[in-house]
Structures are given as structure tokens and as C-alpha cells.
Amino acid sequence: MASKLTDAEIAQRLKNASGWTRDGDAIRKSFSFGTFADGIRFVDRVAVAADAMDHHPDVDIRYTTITMTLSTHSAGGLTARDFELAARIEQAAR
Numbered sequence: 001m002a003s004k005l006t007d008a009e010i011a012q013r014l015k016n017a018s019g020w021t022r023d024g025d026a027i028r029k030s031f032s033f034g035t036f037a038d039g040i041r042f043v044d045r046v047a048v049a050a051d052a053m054d055h056h057p058d059v060d061i062r063y064t065t066i067t068m069t070l071s072t073h074s075a076g077g078l079t080a081r082d083f084e085l086a087a088r089i090e091q092a093a094r
Helices: 007-015 036-053 080-093
Strands: 021-023 026-032 058-062 065-070
Touching: 007 021, 026 080, 036 058, 036 065, 036 080, 065 080
Parallel strands: none
Antiparallel strands: 021 026, 026 065, 058 065
């Protein structure tokens, strides 16, 4: 099982995670797209990356805005895996 990061480690990692913010025991970021279909294609790319890691985000779809929330439930908070998936989500957004 992945080990939970300390508050200091989370703060340090957030410095390199553009646009991601902490929300309790999770990190979150919203992405905006020109069309609903563009947003769904983004979610599709994220799904492939998440399945490859066996680590899945909570996904909220609101028309052209997609919000991703990451936390490692088995660890009870944030782990390095969340930040690795955040980086992969950033790649999927490009």
C-alpha cells in the first residue's frame, strides 16, 4: 500500500502541480473545453491512463467543465500516486 504524504510533502508537490489545489485529503483541478465532446474525449484519455496505473480519479462532468479529484482511499489521504496521476492527467489535457 502507498504511504500517505505529510502536509509538507503535499505542499511541496503542489508547487509543481500547476492549477491543482488541495481540498482536505484530496487534490482537485477543473479543466474547460470548447465543446462537450472535447471534454468527454479528455475523460476517455484520462481513463486509459488511470486504468494503466490502477488508480482512478473522481470525475465530475458539467457540460464543458471537467473536474478531477484525486485521493488514495486505501491510504486515507494523498500519496505519491495521486501526484503521478495528476501529471498524467495534465498530459491528457494537452
